């Protein structure tokens with residue numbers, strides 16, 4: 232094992248060797264653009280880390296809010312008979328909100344209503360059954376029935392959860408008209424119509440929250456090939 236000590240003699244030897252070296256022995260000063268690029272890179276890294284930490288905090292650490300106190304005591308959940316909508320309805324009922332459940336099937340709505348009451352006996356539940364893919368007067372009447380179910384009530388939260396998609400992956404030009412039309416009607420038109428019916432009731436009380444259930448398809452893969460209309464409707 233050899234040990235190289237830094238003595239004036241050794242330093243001098245290194246300097247002499249470097250002076251004759253075929254490579255540059257000192258770096259030129261960094262140009263301004265390089266420093267700016269480094270600063271930009273650092274900014275992006277810090278921003279991404281901050282976004283990730285904020286998400287971790289929101290998703291796992293932050294205590295739940297008092298939704299009824301903050302927004303109002305009633306919530307509307309569309310597509311509440313299954314999947315995410317049913318889970319959201321049960322969660323909101325557990326947090327003390329009363330519910331207006333919206334779906335196509337009266338039987339399924341009645342079943343979920345019973346589940347909600349079993350989980351949260353003090354919850355008041357109203358159901359509105361109508362097809363969110365409806366058009367014209369049927370669509371307008373459906374939204375009016377949702378508004379009527381909320382009349383005089385302290386509506387605080389609207390969850391536009393009901394969603395339609397293709398039965399299977401398909402190129403844009405292969406999607407049958409009734410399929411993409413239903414996707415646009417349920418995901419865009421009906422969500423807008425229900426929001427338009429509910430927001431004035433919130434505005435009258437000066438508070439409320441609207442949650443539109445989106446999809447990773449509109450974020451993760453650009454244009455989400457083979458589900459283009461669905462991804463666009465969830466953007």
Ligand SMILES: NC(=O)c1ccc[n+]([C@@H]2O[C@H](COP(=O)([O-])OP(=O)(O)OC[C@H]3O[C@@H](n4cnc5c(N)ncnc54)[C@H](OP(=O)(O)O)[C@@H]3O)[C@@H](O)[C@H]2O)c1
Pocket residue numbers: 309310311312313314315316333334335336339361362363364365391392393394395417444445446447
């Ligand atoms: N599951 C996923 O992996 C996923 C991923 C990303 C985003 N999402 C979004 O999350 C939301 C819920 O998805 P999910 O998988 O939980 O859905 P789901 O299990 O298929 O349930 C859909 C709900 O929407 C209702 N619905 C569908 N079409 C309707 C219509 N024309 N009129 C009235 N109600 C209608 C259904 O009611 P009935 O059938 O009882 O009438 C049902 O309650 C959707 O907006 C979806 O785009 C889901």
